[in-house]
Amino acid sequence: MxxxxxxxxxxxxxxxxxxxxxxxxxxxxxxxxxxxxxxxxxxxxxxxxxxxxxxxxxxxxxxxxxxxxxxxxxxDLGPAVRDADDLDGTAAAVVLHGTRTAAALPVLDQVRLRSLPHRALEHLAQLRKAERWQDTDDIEDALDQIAQAAEARSAGTTVAPFGWVHSEFHPTSLHISQRGWRLLDFARAFTGPGLLDLASWHGTLDTPQPVRLRVFLEQYVTAGGTPDAFTRRGGLSAENWALGWHRMWAIEWFMEQSVRWINDPATDPAYIKAVRRHLTDVLHLLEV
Structure with missing residues (x-):
């Protein structure tokens, strides 16, 4: 070409x-x-x-x-001159979230957000039909609890920042060279609550830290992000709401991968372990 x-x-x-x-x-x-x-x-x-x-x-x-x-x-952006830090992350998020929305992107609004636990339950049913994910009644029970609370807890989805969401927003997705910064990895970008990007920045391997995210939100607003980022939503603080729903978003994605994209029973133990860990966090963060 x-x-x-x-x-x-x-x-x-x-x-x-x-x-x-x-x-x-x-x-x-x-x-x-x-x-x-x-x-x-x-x-x-x-x-x-x-x-x-x-x-x-x-x-x-x-x-x-x-x-x-x-x-x-x-x-080719060439070698990075250094790793991205939190101030780089907030600066990039302000630019992305301030960009006008695009009709071509899929939308994660309140209806779609609150459907995530239901969609996860559908994935679980498919996995069990294939005689996979056995002995996961605890996962089903947790998803049922979240599904019952989802309508109330998803309130405030469209409160600003609402627009472009990178969805893989981590320090490794921000390339800093002598010519400035570039955002990478837009494969799963969508229109939705920008707080999900901010909740993903510090990763999902460690226990969620609402206080750390609160500091990140304050840095975001100082850098020019909307003060509405602090707004309580779904009866929760912005940081708990963001971390809880980001983890729920990840759970549904892991389970969809297990069913559709990877569909390899050999990966089930790792995915089940990750889903259980995230569900524990979601129940706590969303106060279900």
Whole structure:
């Protein structure tokens, strides 16, 4: 598509559903080659849209979908000069959340948000029908409890910041070079509550820390984010609401992966362990 000769390929990061390589051409110029299968196969559209609307992202030079796989050639941003810190994260979030919404993005509004525990229960039923995820009555009970509380606890979903959500918003998704910063990994971007991005920044491996997120929210507002980020919603503090619903969003995604995208019984123990851990956090954070 770009009329370039064969390049030397060097793996940067590869996993089962996507990969990133650096291509070096005979003239020593380089590009990044990223490939991914569903549901990550529309990232080129999200990146082009973000670029058009002024979000600092890598430029997509060419893209195509072949046999269910997306392939993209993107500008090579070069080596990062340092890792992103919390102030970098809040600055990037302010820019992203201040970008006007785009009709092409999927929407996570209150109706969709409160449906997450119901959708997770549907995934669980499918897994059990396939004689997987046995002995998980505790997971079913927890999801039932959250589903019953979901309508009340999801109130305030569309309170600002509501718009672009990166959804993979972590320090590793923010590339800082001598030319400034760029946001990477837009494969699952959507329109929804921006607090989910802020809740994801510190990761999900450790126990959620509402106080730490509160400090991050204060840094976000100081950097120019809307003061509405502090607004209580669903009868909860903004930080508990954000952490609780982000974990619920992750649970539904893990279970959908188990059913649809990865669908490998060998991965079940790891996914069940992660879902149980997140459910404990959700019950606590959403005060269910």
């Amino acid at each position: 770009v009329g370039r000769t064969t390049a030397v390929r060097e793996e940067v990061r590869v996993w089962s559903m996507s990969g990133v390589e650096r291509l070096t051409f005979p003239d020593a110029s380089t590009v990044i080659f990223k490939y991914a299968k569903r549901p990550f196969d529309s990232e080129d559209q999200a990146l082009r849209l973000a670029h058009t609307l002024g979000v600092p992202v890598p430029q997509v030079n060419a893209s195509t979908v072949l046999d269910g796989w997306l392939g993209m050639l993107m500008e």
